[in-house]
Amino acid sequence: MVRNKTFNRRKILIIFVAVSLVLVMLAGRLVYLMVFCSEYYGKKAEDLHERERDIKAARGKIIDATGTVLATNRTVCTISVIHSQLEDPEKVIEVLSRELDMEEGAVRKRVEKVSSIERVKSNVDKESGDRIRDYGLAGVKVDEDYKRYYPYDTLASKVLGFTGGDNQGIIGLEVKYEDYLKGTNGKILTLTDARGVEIENAGERRQEPVDGNNLHISLNYNIQLYCEQAAKKAMEAKSADSVSIIVINPQNGEIMAMVNVPEFHLNEPFTLVSPNDGKVTEVKDATQEQLNGMWRNQCISDTYEPGSVFKIITTSAAFEEGVVSLNDNFFCPGYKLVEDRRIHCHKRIGHGAETFTEGIKNSCNPVFIELGMRLGTDNFYKYFKQFGLLERTDIDLPGEAATIMHDKKNVGPVELATISFGQSFQVTPIQLVTTVSSLVNGGNRITPHFGVSVKNDQGELVKKLHYDVREGVVSSETSQVLRDVLEKVVSEGSGKNAKIEGFSIGGKTATSQTLPRSANKYISSFLGFAPADNPQVLALCIINDPQGIYYGGTIAAPVVKEIFANILPYLGIEKQAVAEEDDKEQEN
Numbered sequence: 001m002v003r004n005k006t007f008n009r010r011k012i013l014i015i016f017v018a019v020s021l022v023l024v025m026l027a028g029r030l031v032y033l034m035v036f037c038s039e040y041y042g043k044k045a046e047d048l049h050e051r052e053r054d055i056k057a058a059r060g061k062i063i064d065a066t067g068t069v070l071a072t073n074r075t076v077c078t079i080s081v082i083h084s085q086l087e088d089p090e091k092v093i094e095v096l097s098r099e100l101d102m103e104e105g106a107v108r109k110r111v112e113k114v115s116s117i118e119r120v121k122s123n124v125d126k127e128s129g130d131r132i133r134d135y136g137l138a139g140v141k142v143d144e145d146y147k148r149y150y151p152y153d154t155l156a157s158k159v160l161g162f163t164g165g166d167n168q169g170i171i172g173l174e175v176k177y178e179d180y181l182k183g184t185n186g187k188i189l190t191l192t193d194a195r196g197v198e199i200e201n202a203g204e205r206r207q208e209p210v211d212g213n214n215l216h217i218s219l220n221y222n223i224q225l226y227c228e229q230a231a232k233k234a235m236e237a238k239s240a241d242s243v244s245i246i247v248i249n250p251q252n253g254e255i256m257a258m259v260n261v262p263e264f265h266l267n268e269p270f271t272l273v274s275p276n277d278g279k280v281t282e283v284k285d286a287t288q289e290q291l292n293g294m295w296r297n298q299c300i301s302d303t304y305e306p307g308s309v310f311k312i313i314t315t316s317a318a319f320e321e322g323v324v325s326l327n328d329n330f331f332c333p334g335y336k337l338v339e340d341r342r343i344h345c346h347k348r349i350g351h352g353a354e355t356f357t358e359g360i361k362n363s364c365n366p367v368f369i370e371l372g373m374r375l376g377t378d379n380f381y382k383y384f385k386q387f388g389l390l391e392r393t394d395i396d397l398p399g400e401a402a403t404i405m406h407d408k409k410n411v412g413p414v415e416l417a418t419i420s421f422g423q424s425f426q427v428t429p430i431q432l433v434t435t436v437s438s439l440v441n442g443g444n445r446i447t448p449h450f451g452v453s454v455k456n457d458q459g460e461l462v463k464k465l466h467y468d469v470r471e472g473v474v475s476s477e478t479s480q481v482l483r484d485v486l487e488k489v490v491s492e493g494s495g496k497n498a499k500i501e502g503f504s505i506g507g508k509t510a511t512s513q514t515l516p517r518s519a520n521k522y523i524s525s526f527l528g529f530a531p532a533d534n535p536q537v538l539a540l541c542i543i544n545d546p547q548g549i550y551y552g553g554t555i556a557a558p559v560v561k562e563i564f565a566n567i568l569p570y571l572g573i574e575k576q577a578v579a580e581e582d583d584k585e586q587e588n
Helices: 002-036 038-048 089-099 104-111 126-134 172-176 221-238 288-295 307-321 356-362 365-387 413-420 429-440 476-491 557-570 577-587
Strands: 050-055 069-081 118-125 140-149 186-191 204-207 214-217 242-248 255-261 272-276 279-283 329-332 335-338 341-344 352-355 451-455 461-464 506-513 522-530 537-544
Touching: 069 126, 089 104, 089 126, 104 118, 118 126, 118 140, 126 140, 221 242, 221 255, 221 537, 221 557, 242 429, 242 557, 272 288, 307 365, 307 429, 307 476, 307 506, 307 522, 329 356, 329 365, 335 365, 335 413, 341 365, 341 413, 352 356, 356 365, 356 476, 365 413, 365 429, 429 476, 429 522, 429 537, 476 506, 506 557, 522 557, 537 557
Parallel strands: none
Antiparallel strands: 050 186, 069 118, 069 140, 186 204, 214 451, 242 255, 242 537, 272 279, 329 352, 335 341, 451 461, 506 522, 522 537
16 A cells, blocks of 8 residues: 555656656747747748739840940839739639730639739730729739830841840840849838738838849941841842841951841740741741741851852961962962862863962962962961961850861861862851951951940949950061952952942952752852951851852942942041042043
């Protein structure tokens, strides 16, 4: 009996101690939560009673060299519903279906979904958003947002690029300069009760957005327009697949125009635009592959055989190495035999005896095959590297392709011969323009670019953009010789269709054949610069697969002539006084 009482007392004591320990632990936990974790759980409780909505930042503008705005924003609205605040769901469904031109079922699905906030539709025009706001429907939120807008729609589409649904850059300058253009979104925080209903008169907290900065670029609206008009005219006249044009300042690398027709609609970038016998048609339900092809900037992403324009590079290397002079004599029977291959000149009957100056004016292949042989493979590749031809230009656009050149160890006499006059390898148009600019500007390898500066909306400078220049890629003496002989190509030789009375223009024609050769498709091109003695503007025109006559000097040179006739006076490049005086003497 005594033993049982003792056992019971021990049992009660153990239970008491256990309960005490539990109570102490609970008290300790409570103190820990209330004292040491109060800030954390206070924030959690606040978050449960706060609803957050974004205030979109305005994306920075893209502004051309004349101050013309090429990319800006339009105010649009995002329509959302807060399920817990709806008082008349059927009325909301009826109004939103009508005003947003949406199927009733799609609207109902969003309105009836139990969530803190449900987006019904974004990118709604401001007029529709204002009408919906005027209904005063409980639980319906109309938030203003921004949508990218391009005032000139197709102008420079493959340069500017466009943005996605979140206003983030997708291609072109829009994505390259995303960090400067995008801005920082703000927020609206409102208080709700336990049911998620906003508390009246509780106010709201706002974190204001920070708008993006403006990108100022070298592209010139007027010059771009001139070039696009000339390109469209050429494409239609020759029923070509496409036409590409680049206009650049060869002294500093600033690009004034870059055209790839057909261009696409920047405000409707998913509408496929396709050439059809030189005319542009729109295609619905385009595949992603078709869209990628339409958005592709051929000037920087496509490579091609440059043909005779490349003779400019061969000439520079030959003069630098001292293996040719202007009065060296050559003979062209219409071909040159290299190993077991007869490589033809474009003039099958031959040019006969000619000096080097006459050879470049005639664009004679055998002359340049001879130069290639005199240089040799090692020297040729040494100058390719020295001129920067084997590296990318680092243009400030995404998607630049690299030069496709033979591995030096695989270059035999035939390959060396074809390289010398611009065949059997491929470069991008922007690489060709950059390299030639560097050879005619006195020998400074420039970086082609559009970006000039970044400024805020008050016009205050945020960042001045700088680009690498590599000096001495060719001697000033060789550069001078090159300018002189290329001026003769236009004034007296194969480039005469680019000649403009009163202006000194240098240039080079080219006609190359695409692979496979059996397809009989050609690329016609002309590269010109002015003034020839001190180039301030350089232009390249490439016509892909022209029908009928396809020689570069016949169809591409006149395009550059038309462009120069428009833009040289516009750029303040005046006719030469000497030429005018000569004309007067002849008239007298």
